[in-house]
Amino acid sequence: MAQRIKPLLLRYGPLLTTFAIFLLAYFIGGRLYPAMQRPQVFFNLFINDSSLLLVAIGMTMVILSGGGGIDLSVGGVIALTSTASAALLRSGVSPYIVIPLMIVMGVAFGAFMGWIIQTLKVQPFIATLMGLYFTRGLAYIISLTSVTITDPVYKNLALTLIYIPFIPNAYVYPTTLVAPLVLLVAIYLSFFTRFGRTLYAMGNNEQSALLMGLSVARTKIGVYAFSGFCSAMAGIVFSMSLLAGYGQFATGMELDAIASVVMGGTALSGGVGNVIGTLFGVLIHGTIVSILQFNGTLSSWWTRIGVGVLTLIFIGIQSLFYMRKKHS
Amino acid sequence: MKQTSVLKRISESRLLWPLVAWIIILIFDAIVEPGFFELGIIDDPVYGKHLYGNLVDIFNNGAPLMLVAIGMTLVIATGGIDLSVGAVIAISAAMGAVLINPALGNQLITNDILTKNATNTPLPLIILADLAAGTLCGLWNGLLVSRAKIQPMVATLILMVAGRGIAQLITNGQIMTIYYTPYFWFGNGYILGLPVSIYIVAVVLLLAWLLVRKTAIGLFIESVGINAKSTYYSGINEQNVKLLAYMFCGFCGAIAGLILSSYVHSADGNNNGLNYELDAILAVVMGGTLMTGGRFSLFASVIGAVVIWTFTVTVYSLGVPANALLAAKAVLVLVVILLYSDYTRRWINRFFERRGPQHGTTN
Secondary structure: OHHHHHHHHHHHHHHHHHHHHHHHHHHHHHHHOHHHHOHHHHHHHHHHOHHHHHHHHHHHHHHHOOOOOOOOOHHHHHHHHHHHHHHHHHOOOOHHHHHHHHHHHHHHHHHHHHHHHHHOOOOHHHHHHHHHHHHHHHHHHHOOOOEEOOOHHHHHHHHOOEEOOOOOOOEEOHHHHHHHHHHHHHHHHHHHOHHHHHHHHHHHOHHHHHHOOOOHHHHHHHHHHHHHHHHHHHHHHHHHHHOEEOOOOOOOHHHHHHHHHHHOOOOOOOOOOOHHHHHHHHHHHHHHHHHHHHHOOOOOHHHHHHHHHHHHHHHHHHHHHHHHHHHO | OHHHHHHHHHHHOOOHHHHHHHHHHHHHHHHHOHHHHOEEEEEEOOOEEEEEEHHHHHHHHHHHHHHHHHHHHHHHHOOOOOOOHHHHHHHHHHHHHHHHOOOOOOOOOOHHHHHOOOOOOOHHHHHHHHHHHHHHHHHHHHHHHHHOOOOHHHHHHHHHHHHHHHHHHHOOOOOEEOOOHHHHHHHHOEEOOEEHHHHHHHHHHHHHHHHHHOOOHHHHHHHHHHOHHHHHHOOOOHHHHHHHHHHHHHHHHHHHHHHHHHHHOEEOOOOOOOOHHHHHHHHHHHOOOOOOOOOOOHHHHHHHHHHHHHHHHHHHHOOOOHHHHHHHHHHHHHHHHHHHOHHHHHHHHHHHHHHHHHHHHHO
């Protein structure tokens, strides 16, 4: 019996720890500030962190692909998408053209970075760093100041409330639903498709995945394209929630996303972890921010220190789990 | 025979590519902007006679980046990476500002104190505290990497995220302005007509060079970068070698923070040394040090930093807005990536090979 439980525990240990810490953090928050017990606060986590969740999903897939895979360009793509869409909308282009265009741009840009990484054998870190510089710079070239969006379709999507059934006074926005939908897509991709299995295989050992005849090159480019897609979606959601586009949006979001992924139990060496953990990683991040907001006197920099300390704790937990796994 | 060997030595030198890049940018400057190389002597009421001009500015403003690049080279040579240097710069700057400013935290700063040109702590103590703070950050990174065996990227990411928070914590979230004149000397002063920061870079570079080339430490660092395990088996304490590299990087970051805060007369936890880690890594990569570790060249990295800063000044002087500079930098990174990739190298080699035999047949 114990023999059967042990592998299960090792496999789901990090995920369960993440889940437990989220519950604990939320519970502590609820005890400290009774206002946090309201159901709306829970849904606010999704509303406020919807673009972070989107970005973190893409980041998880990239990190899973291994080989030092990382996507530092996410914040830049958000800035570029929001600015470009705002500028296009201002010049009178229909939102039904703008949104698909932005998604295509994100996917194409992600695929381009993936191609550089795969074909030119450039470290993902350097290639996506270039992506970050390029997209942010381009956003500033489009407009040096914030561009407001007055398009009625965007406004409708941004301001419509969707009430949650059975829970009184709890609502989300239509844009909030995008992230959970993409999460479902990511779960499907990573667990039920050839793409996902190749992803885990190459994350664990790229050489042997290649020798097995898996299409490593295509998957690697695909995973960066997926991250580009997620970032572009995040950019659209971001610009809808703020009804503006600006080159300074989402500064440092890549770090929050990486921290969330790590808190979600994904190993940065690749091949271990999943997107469900990332969801809880993002929720933990949101909970810390909410607690700080409810406190009111604690200043914003405590978020950074808190996220840093939590990342450290989670890395400690991870290495504990994985070291055991290697020894057993 | 001798000629070819000299040519070969030049073409295999690590300094070649960054120097070529620098010369290309300088030639571009010379064509586009005839006044770029103008140097003059100005008689400053505060700092005395000194040189001024774009070239002096490049070295003066680029000094923090050069310092960080020196530290980063050693870290990358051990096969690691230090993402926290920007945060270390901010912490060091915040430390200096807090020790100087008599008005701490939320206390109301009265005009009297602002104009008093006073300091709470003697200057040597401020410098020591700055350097200690940076080295401590390096020690923390080094312990995480060498003892806790955390991947360098993740280990230093923690300080990168938390470090700016710590810097803000030190200054209580404020952008602290410094009104203590002797402190400005590091970023604005001149010795024999040249900026002080250049001398600081030279001293640190010399120290680092003596450390790695005149003792066995440089060899240890390279061997750790090539294969940490076999280094350990050959009886070298690889953990301490790594620890030393990270501590030195933190130390360099602290000096950079000192110069930077002295130059801008203030400490801002959010913006001091923003993106420096990325620029420094770029400088090191440009200097030909592989990201996987191993052989390194301190001089090449410093030249890499000079190239980046020359590029920055060039783009500014073309009238490109500061924010759009990022896009130009991205193009620079892309060119560097292309130049250094095996793909291009193979292509160039093939090009030369194809030409080689043809020469043989025609003769």
